[in-house]
Amino acid sequence: MKNTILSLSHIKKRYPGVLALDDVSLDFYEGETHAIVGENGAGKSTLIKVITGAIHSTEGEMYFEGKPIYNNSPSKSLQVGIVAIYQEFNLFPFLSVAENIFYGQYPKKQGIIVDFKKMEQETKRILEDLGVDIEPLAQVKDLSVGYQQIIEIAKAVSHKAKVLIMDEPSAPLTNNEVDCLFKVIERLKAQGVTILYISHRLEEIFRICDRVSVFRDGRYIQTMNVAETDAKEIIKIMVNRSLGEQFPKRNCIRGEKVLEIRNLKTNILKDISLEAYRGEILGLAGLVGAGRTEIVRALFGADKIQSGQFLLHGSILKINSPRDAIQAGIGLIPEDRKRQGVLLGMSITENISYAHMKTISRFGVIDQTKDEYEANRYMESLKIKTPSIRQKIKNLSGGNQQKVVLAKWLFTNCEVLVFDEPTRGIDVGAKQEIYRLMHHLIEQGKIIIMISSEMPELLGMADRIIVMHEGRITGEVMRDQVTQEDIMKLSSGL
Amino acid sequence: MKKRTVDWSRYGILFAWIALIIVFSLAENSFLSIKNIFNILRQVAIVGICSVGMTFVILTGGMDLSVGSVIGVSAVGGAIMMSSGFPPIIAVSVALIIGMTSGFINAFFINEVGIAPIIMTLGMMTSLRGVAYILCGGYPVYGIPEEFLIIGQGYLNVVPVPVIIMLIVFVVGYFILNKTTFGRSVYGIGGNAEASRLSGVNVKMIIYKIYILAGALYALAGLILLARVNSGQPKAGDGYEMDVITACVLGGISVSGGEGRIGGVIIGVLMMGTLTNGMILMNVPEFWQWVVKGVVLVIAVTIDQVAKKGRVKASTKA
Numbered sequence: 001m002k003n004t005i006l007s008l009s010h011i012k013k014r015y016p017g018v019l020a021l022d023d024v025s026l027d028f029y030e031g032e033t034h035a036i037v038g039e040n041g042a043g044k045s046t047l048i049k050v051i052t053g054a055i056h057s058t059e060g061e062m063y064f065e066g067k068p069i070y071n072n073s074p075s076k077s078l079q080v081g082i083v084a085i086y087q088e089f090n091l092f093p094f095l096s097v098a099e100n101i102f103y104g105q106y107p108k109k110q111g112i113i114v115d116f117k118k119m120e121q122e123t124k125r126i127l128e129d130l131g132v133d134i135e136p137l138a139q140v141k142d143l144s145v146g147y148q149q150i151i152e153i154a155k156a157v158s159h160k161a162k163v164l165i166m167d168e169p170s171a172p173l174t175n176n177e178v179d180c181l182f183k184v185i186e187r188l189k190a191q192g193v194t195i196l197y198i199s200h201r202l203e204e205i206f207r208i209c210d211r212v213s214v215f216r217d218g219r220y221i222q223t224m225n226v227a228e229t230d231a232k233e234i235i236k237i238m239v240n241r242s243l244g245e246q247f248p249k250r251n252c253i254r255g256e257k258v259l260e261i262r263n264l265k266t267n268i269l270k271d272i273s274l275e276a277y278r279g280e281i282l283g284l285a286g287l288v289g290a291g292r293t294e295i296v297r298a299l300f301g302a303d304k305i306q307s308g309q310f311l312l313h314g315s316i317l318k319i320n321s322p323r324d325a326i327q328a329g330i331g332l333i334p335e336d337r338k339r340q341g342v343l344l345g346m347s348i349t350e351n352i353s354y355a356h357m358k359t360i361s362r363f364g365v366i367d368q369t370k371d372e373y374e375a376n377r378y379m380e381s382l383k384i385k386t387p388s389i390r391q392k393i394k395n396l397s398g399g400n401q402q403k404v405v406l407a408k409w410l411f412t413n414c415e416v417l418v419f420d421e422p423t424r425g426i427d428v429g430a431k432q433e434i435y436r437l438m439h440h441l442i443e444q445g446k447i448i449i450m451i452s453s454e455m456p457e458l459l460g461m462a463d464r465i466i467v468m469h470e471g472r473i474t475g476e477v478m479r480d481q482v483t484q485e486d487i488m489k490l491s492s493g494l
Numbered sequence: 495m496k497k498r499t500v501d502w503s504r505y506g507i508l509f510a511w512i513a514l515i516i517v518f519s520l521a522e523n524s525f526l527s528i529k530n531i532f533n534i535l536r537q538v539a540i541v542g543i544c545s546v547g548m549t550f551v552i553l554t555g556g557m558d559l560s561v562g563s564v565i566g567v568s569a570v571g572g573a574i575m576m577s578s579g580f581p582p583i584i585a586v587s588v589a590l591i592i593g594m595t596s597g598f599i600n601a602f603f604i605n606e607v608g609i610a611p612i613i614m615t616l617g618m619m620t621s622l623r624g625v626a627y628i629l630c631g632g633y634p635v636y637g638i639p640e641e642f643l644i645i646g647q648g649y650l651n652v653v654p655v656p657v658i659i660m661l662i663v664f665v666v667g668y669f670i671l672n673k674t675t676f677g678r679s680v681y682g683i684g685g686n687a688e689a690s691r692l693s694g695v696n697v698k699m700i701i702y703k704i705y706i707l708a709g710a711l712y713a714l715a716g717l718i719l720l721a722r723v724n725s726g727q728p729k730a731g732d733g734y735e736m737d738v739i740t741a742c743v744l745g746g747i748s749v750s751g752g753e754g755r756i757g758g759v760i761i762g763v764l765m766m767g768t769l770t771n772g773m774i775l776m777n778v779p780e781f782w783q784w785v786v787k788g789v790v791l792v793i794a795v796t797i798d799q800v801a802k803k804g805r806v807k808a809s810t811k812a
Binding site: 300302321322323325326327332334339340341342343344345346350354355356357358361364365366408412 | 673674675676678679681682684685686688689690691692693694695696752753
C-alpha cells in the first residue's frame with residue numbers, strides 16, 4: 001500500500017488577486033482512502049480541478065504512477081484513470097439514468113449501433129451493487145437530489161477509475177444512503193482503488209479514511225493517520241483555533257403559537273398537522289422522500305396542494321405563490337442552491353435584494369446607493385468572502401453563495417424562516433456563524449423551521465423535532481429526551 | 495477594488511463596426527457625408543425600435559418571430575382607418591392596441607399552455623400576415639392624411655423624426671432595463687426563472703408585460719413605415735424578424751436569456767444599417783448583400799464568443 005500512485009510537487013495556482021494554491025506538495029498512496037479537509041476557500045476544489053486537468057496550475061508538476069503528466073485535461077486524466085465527482089452534478093436531466101452513466105462510453109454492437117439492452121443491464125448491475133432501487137430508464141430530472149448524486153457515483157464506477165475523487169459526496173444524501181455509499185467505498189477499497197475524499201463531515205472521515213490531509217488558505221498543512229488523531233485536533237488545525245462546543249448553547253423559552261399547518265394533503269403528504277412556537281427552533285427529520293421539503297414548499301406556495309390550511313397568528317393565510325408567502329412574512333432558504341437559490345448571472349448585490357426589491361427602490365426605480373449599502377451590510381455581518389459586492393455570484397465558493405442566499409432572506413425581514421439543509425457544503429467556521437445567526441434570529445422573535453439530514457446538527461440546534469416517514473409524521477420529540485437511534489427508528493417507520 | 499479597468503473584450507462589436515466604417519469610407523467617397531449618415535440612421539430606425547422590444551423578449555429567454563407581421567397589420571390597419579376618415583390619433587391608438595393584443599395572445603399561450611415562444615410567435619407571424627392581407631383585400635391602401643406623414647418623413651432641424659423616436663425608445667428601454675426593478679426581474683427570469691419565482695417575482699406577469707410592450711413597439715414601427723412610404727402595404731415588415739433578431743444577437747444578447755446589454759443592441763442595429771448602406775453605395779448586387787450579411791453575423795458572434803471565453807478564464811475562481 002506504500003506505492004505512490006499520485007504525486008503533487010510544488011503546485012501553485014494563481015488567479016488575479018488571489019493565490020488559490022500555495023506551493024502544495026503531497027503524495028497519495030495506492031489503494032488508500034485519503035481525506036482532504038479544510039474550510040471553504042482553503043483550496044480543496046481548486047486542488048481537484050488541477051488534478052483532473054479542468055484547470056492548469058500556474059506552477060508545479062504532477063506525477064501519476066511515476067510518470068509526469070503534461071498538458072493535463074479532463075479527458076486525459078479520465079484516460080489515465082482519474083475520475084472526479086463534483087458537488088455540482090454533471091448530469092443530463094433529459095436523458096435516462098443508463099444514458100447518463102454510460103455517456104461517452106455507450107456499449108456498441110458492431111462498433112456503431114448502441115446496444116441499449118446491454119447498457120440497461122449493466123446499469124441495473126451497477127445500481128444493484130450500490131444497493132439502490134432506481135429504474136435505469138428513468139429520466140434524471142425526475143430524480144431527487146439524493147438519487148442524482150448516486151447516479152454520479154455510478155457514473156464514476158462505470159469508468160473503472162484508479163483514483164476516485166469525491167467532493168462532498170454525502171452532502172445531499174441521508175444517513176441510509178450514506179451507508180450505501182460507504183459500502184461501495186469499501187468494495188472499491190478492496191479492489192485497490194485510491195480514493196480522495198473531500199468532506200466537512202469529520203465523523204465520516206473517521207469511519208472510512210486511512211489518512212487525512214489538512215488545507216488552510218490554499219496551503220497544505222499536514223497529513224495524519226486517521227487512527228492517530230481525533231476530530232478536535234483536525235478542527236484545530238483547519239481553523240487554527242479550537243472551537244470548544246460545536247453548537248452554541250441556548251436556553252429555549254417557548255412562547256406563543258405562531259404558525260399552524262392543518263390537515264395538509266398533497267401527492268406525497270398524507271395528512272400533516274403541526275405547530276411552530278416563538279422562541280423554539282422546530283426541526284424536521286426524515287429520509288429523502290419522507291416529505292419534509294414538500295411541507296415547507298407547500299407552506300411557501302411553491303407547490304400546489306390538494307387541501308389544507310396555513311395559519312399565522314390564528315388567521316388563515318391565502319398562499320398561491322411564493323409571492324404571497326413572502327408578503328405574509330414567510331421565507332424559504334432552499335435545499336438546491338444552484339437551481340433554486342441563486343441567480344448565477346447576477347452580482348452579489350443584485351442577489352441580496354432580489355426577493356424584496358421594493359425596499360431598495362421607489363416607484364420601481366432602483367436606488368443603486370441603497371442597494372449597495374445594504375449588500376455591504378450583509379457582506380460584513382455574514383463575513384462573505386469576495387473582493388467586491390459587484391462580483392458575479394457564480395465566482396464565489398459554495399459556502400459563500402449560501403451566505404448570499406441567507407442574506408437575501410434576512411433582507412426580506414420575514415417572520416417565519418425555513419432553512420432547508422442550511423449548512424450543506426459549508427465549512428466548519430461558516431457553520432458556526434450560521435448557527436449563531438439562527439440563535440440571534442430566535443432571540444429577535446423570529447420563527448425558525450429547520451430541515452436537516454445531519455443528525456448532530458439536528459440534535460444540536462433544534463429544540464423540538466418532528467420526524468417524518470413516507471408522507472406521515474411518525475413522531476415528535478424534544479431535543480434533550482431523544483437519541484440519534486430514536487430519530488433513526490422513527491425516520492424508518494419503526 | 496474600486497479601480498475600474500476597461501474590459502476591451504466587451505467592445506468587440508464596436509471595433510468591428512468602426513472597422514466597417516473605415517473600409518466603406520475608403521471605398522466610397524459619399525459614405526461619410528452628413529446626408530448619408532442620417533440616411534443610415536433613418537433606414538435603421540424601424541428595425542431599431544423593434545429591436546428594443548425584441549431585447550426584452552430574448553432577455554427573458556423568449557423569442558418573437560411575429561415582429562414583421564405586426565408591422566404589416568399595424569401599417570395596413572392604420573392606413574385603412576385614416577383613409578376612412580378617422581383622425582390619425584385614433585388610428586395610431588388602434589394600431590398600438592392591435593400590437594399589444596398580439597403580444598398578449600403570444601404571452602397567454604406561452605404562459606398558460608406552455609407553448610415554446612418560438613413556436614407560438616411563429617404561428618402568430620403566419621396568421622397575422624394573413625390578417626393584414628385580408629384587411630386590405632391584397633391591395634395597398636392609399637389616402638394617408640398629410641399631417642401623419644411627419645412621423646416618417648419629417649425632420650426636427652436636421653434630424654429625421656424616425657431617428658428621434660428611435661433614440662427616445664432606446665433611452666427609455668435602457669432606463670427600464672438598467673434602473674428599474676422590472677428590468678432586474680427581466681434579467682433574473684432569463685437567468686433562472688425558477689429561482690426568480692421562488693424569490694417572489696411574478697414571472698408570468700412580467701412575461702405578459704414584455705410581449706405586450708414588444709407588440710406595441712412593433713406596431714409603432716409599422717406606423718412609422720406607413721408614414722415613410724405613404725401607403726399601407728400588406729407586405730410591410732416581411733422578413734424583418736431576421737434583421738431585428740440579428741441586430742440583437744450582434745449586440746450581444748444571448749438567446750438563452752439573462753445576458754446582454756441594450757447598448758450593444760444599438761451597435762448591432764447600426765452595424766447592420768451601415769453594412770447595407772455601404773454595400774448599396776458600392777453597387778454590390780442584392781443577392782451578394784444577403785451572403786455578406788449572413789457571414790458578418792457569424793464572424794461578429796464568433797469574435798464575441800472568443801472574447802467572452804477570455805473573460806471567463808480571467809475572472810473564474812475555483
